[in-house]
Amino acid sequence: MGVSGGSVVAVAEAPDSRSLIAALNYNFAKYAHWPRDEEQQSIHLCFFTERFKQSFAGLQDKAIFNKPVKVRQLSQIEQSRDCHLVYIDRSERSLLRRLFLFLQDKPVLTVSDITGFSDEGGMIEIFRVNNKFRFKVNQSRIESARLKMSSQVLKLAVEVK
């Protein structure tokens, strides 16, 4: 399940790429369903790296099904408990194993641009093809976390397993 950092194209370095990634996360959240959705007051989108802070900030107070979007930067893995979606960029690759362990039975959608992320236990893996973002979906992992992804997203996925 290891994904070598050297093989990753440093696409995340450019600031507009980061906002595109943030937008992708927002779009995934639109098509995701969490258990006991109706009880939630807001949708929490979380990330770790300082570099994405500005990109995610643009999503603050947008709405998904009339619920306001809240953005949080995490410093501890345990902080991901209240998140609906956690994005880990490739610079936090070291946190993966502990994060997976922590979120094993929690309904939190995990997204990353780390290569092989979906194979290692991540739910949605973003990658670039022909200068365009594409993604893979680990459907079994999503189902086991009692989450649901809309077929609208699944049909766009390059790979679903």
Added chain:
Amino acid sequence: MKWIKTLKFRLMFTMMALVLLTILIITMSIVSNQRQAIEAQARQELTALGRLLVTNSLSSLLFNDEESARQTLLSLQVRPDINRAVIFDENARRFAEFQDQTVQTQIDPAWINTVLQQDRPQLVRENKAGLHLVLPMISHGELIGALYLLDDRTSLNTQMTAFYRVVTITVVIAFFASLLAMLWLISLFIMPVNQLLETIRAITLHKDYRRRAPAASTLEFNQLTDSFNQMISEIEHRGEQLEQANSELEQRVKARTEALETALALANEANQAKAEFLAVMSHEVRTPLNGVIGFAELLKLNQLDNDSRETVELLNDSAQALLALLNQILDFSKLDADKIELEQQGIELATFMRSVVETNRAKADRKGLAMDLKLQDSDCTVMGDALRLRQILNNLIDNAIKFTDKGRVDIDVFTHHSDGEDWLSFEVSDTGSGISPSKLKQIFSPFAQADSSVTRKYGGTGLGLAICAQLIKLMKGHYGVKSEENQGSLFWFKLPLQKLEAPSVTPKPLPLPTETTAASGELILLAEDNEINQSVAEGMLRNLGYEVEIVSNGMEAVSCCMQHQYALILMDYHMPQLGGIDATRQIRDSGEQGPNQRTPIVALTADVQRHVENQFRHAGANDLLIKPFKLEQLSRVVNQWLKRGNDNAQTAVPVIDDTVLEDIRQMSGDQASSLIGNIVELYLQKSPDLIADIHQGARQGDAEQLFRAAHALKSSSANIGAVRVSEVARQLEKLGRENLLEHVHPHLDVLREQYEQATVMLKARLREA
């Protein structure tokens, strides 16, 4: 174009127009309604499809997956009417597109921008290409793009076409169905009406009122035919009644007519009897009168002492008065019974008037009255009854003389024009006693004289003016009187002027009283049954110098005429065995060998009725003498027919009237002789040219030339006193004016003869001078 007026056509036309109008209105409303519904549905469907597409392609746009979006749009291939579909991103950039290759359309970028910028729920546009729909693509309140769809309305049009077809077929079926219904309906109306019409036509054509119209199946028409049949039977009934009434009426009319005819026949018989009575009375009374007058006339011829002569004169006057009275009463009764018939003959007015006045002059002279005739513009021949006109004038003139003691009696004749007609007016004015206004009114009524004292003083029946008035009325004329007491009276009358163009048979002028000198002793036959009359006539004829043979009936007259030739025959009307008319006819019919075939026959009758004279003239009599007659009248008639009168008349007018020349001589004083010589020489110089002109005009048919020359000759001859030449010239002038050249030749001979006599005498006068 007659069929346009038929009920059938009009009903049909009106009803079909109504049906068509109804169908049209319904069809139009259905079609427009349906079209709207279909269009609304198409719009709805397109919008629903768009919504679905938006939902399905929203994620593709979100995740920037063009391929996926295109796949989604490709699914539209199954919809042939969706011509084009395009997904635009939020920057109006084309993201994905589907297009039917066969159609090229332009998308107006304004529509897309409108939707992207104004956040409209949808935008629908329609144009020739079809129905355009632009839908915004919204993800969780965020506008991320737009979807454009074009519906070319193929299916809509197909649907509409199918609908139209159905509607058209329905309309055609409905039209023909209503046409059939209408034909049936019309036959319902027309059939019974036509049957009724046919019946009426048959009735009118054959006048057969027994025909009836057949019953119709429709209740109302049945009532109509029933009413019609009732009416016809009523007419039939009335016709029978009318016929019956007519035949009754005819019978009655026939009966009445017969009664009337009987009455008329009776009346006619009575009238005939009256007329017969009149004729007989007239004859019976005249015959003894004839005797009285005749013998009185004969007595006068004897040498008598003064007392006896006076007695005879008185006897004669009384008899004459009685005759006049009798004539007036007869005239009046005939006028009253409309028995007078007027004759129409030409009257040469000037000659006629002169003779009338001359007849009365003696009476005026006896009373010492001046009498003048003024003829104004009256040198013409008029149509009229000379006898009756003379009677009227004689009466008026006689009255004027009778009631005038001193002064004069004037007679004026003139023509004038009034009330759109030409009139010939006669006026007789006197300076006598006049008539008081109170009497003036009834002066023309019978038996009215100015005063009963007048009757005593002047005598007369009082019928004269009444007869005149009736005669004038009979001639369609008017009459009147103006009078002032002690100043005089003016009686006038006017008659419609009828000028005669052709020269008339000039009535023979009354010659001056003939001398009772002995004639050549020619033999005259007198047929007369009355012995007194025989004696009177014989006495008179012998007195005139004729030999007389007397027979007393027509048979004897005829047989005498077969044996001897007579110079003249006097034939009475009423005679035993054979009447005068039949005797005259037999003498005239005796053929060429009859010795008296051309002998003049003068009828004698006391019957003044016109038809007697006509019958006589028809039988061949030449003249008629009314009994009783005076010696003078008998002499005139006999002499006229024995060619004596003409000679007398001619000698009465001198060739040269010396008084004319004498007048000139007196007027011109000392130079008279040379003046007269000059005048006569001038006349003798110029007149041959004029006579030559007259002959030339007659030869060449130039009436104008003849007229001018004759006119000149007439005046110049009159100026020197050549009165006979002047008279002949006057006659020629008249013929020339009236363009009657065919009559001039006898006058030309007379002119030559008279002119030669005149020149001889004038040359003699010249030598004397």
